[in-house]
Amino acid sequence: MSLVDSMLTKEDFELERLKALHEELQLPHEFYFSPDELDCPHCGELRFSKRLYYVLMKLRLFVKEPVIVTSGYRCEEYNARIGGVPKSAHTKGMAVDVLVRTSGDRYRILNFLVNAGIDRIGIADDFIHFDLDYSKPSPVVWTYGSRRHIA
Numbered sequence: 001m002s003l004v005d006s007m008l009t010k011e012d013f014e015l016e017r018l019k020a021l022h023e024e025l026q027l028p029h030e031f032y033f034s035p036d037e038l039d040c041p042h043c044g045e046l047r048f049s050k051r052l053y054y055v056l057m058k059l060r061l062f063v064k065e066p067v068i069v070t071s072g073y074r075c076e077e078y079n080a081r082i083g084g085v086p087k088s089a090h091t092k093g094m095a096v097d098v099l100v101r102t103s104g105d106r107y108r109i110l111n112f113l114v115n116a117g118i119d120r121i122g123i124a125d126d127f128i129h130f131d132l133d134y135s136k137p138s139p140v141v142w143t144y145g146s147r148r149h150i151a
């Protein structure tokens with residue numbers, strides 16, 4: 001995707017502007033991500049990469065069901081409070097975590113992300129993180145914790 005990136009802020013999520021954004025990105029108008037889904041749960045601040053928003057919408061269209069965001073933008077304070085790594089891509093509005101309920105979900109989401117060229121992916125038991133933070137190493141897929149599974 002050759003979209004030039006920029007940062008969306010809360011104002012960009014007002015309905016009229018969001019409609020215009022969907023128009024620009026050639027995304028359908030049936031569903032959107034609301035600012036409440038992506039903002040910092042502690043202060044309501046919102047910065048979100050336009051490119052990441054596009055990928056998230058495309059993921060939603062690909063999986064054909066709602067994509068539940070478990071963490072989007074985090075201010076530095078909130079990020080530190082919940083034990084996020086310093087300079088987390090979440091604090092730059094360049095990262096998102098989405099809920100994973102089943103192994104089938106996990107497969108579909110990963111399949112989409114890899115095919116979309118997303119090259120920074122973290123896999124937890126119940127969510128998948130992906131980000132566009134090009135100041136960090138890529139391509140990488142990491143896991144959270146060291147639990148061993150017998151499969």
Ligand SMILES: [Zn+2]
Nearest residue numbers: 040042043075
């Ligand atoms: Zn905050």
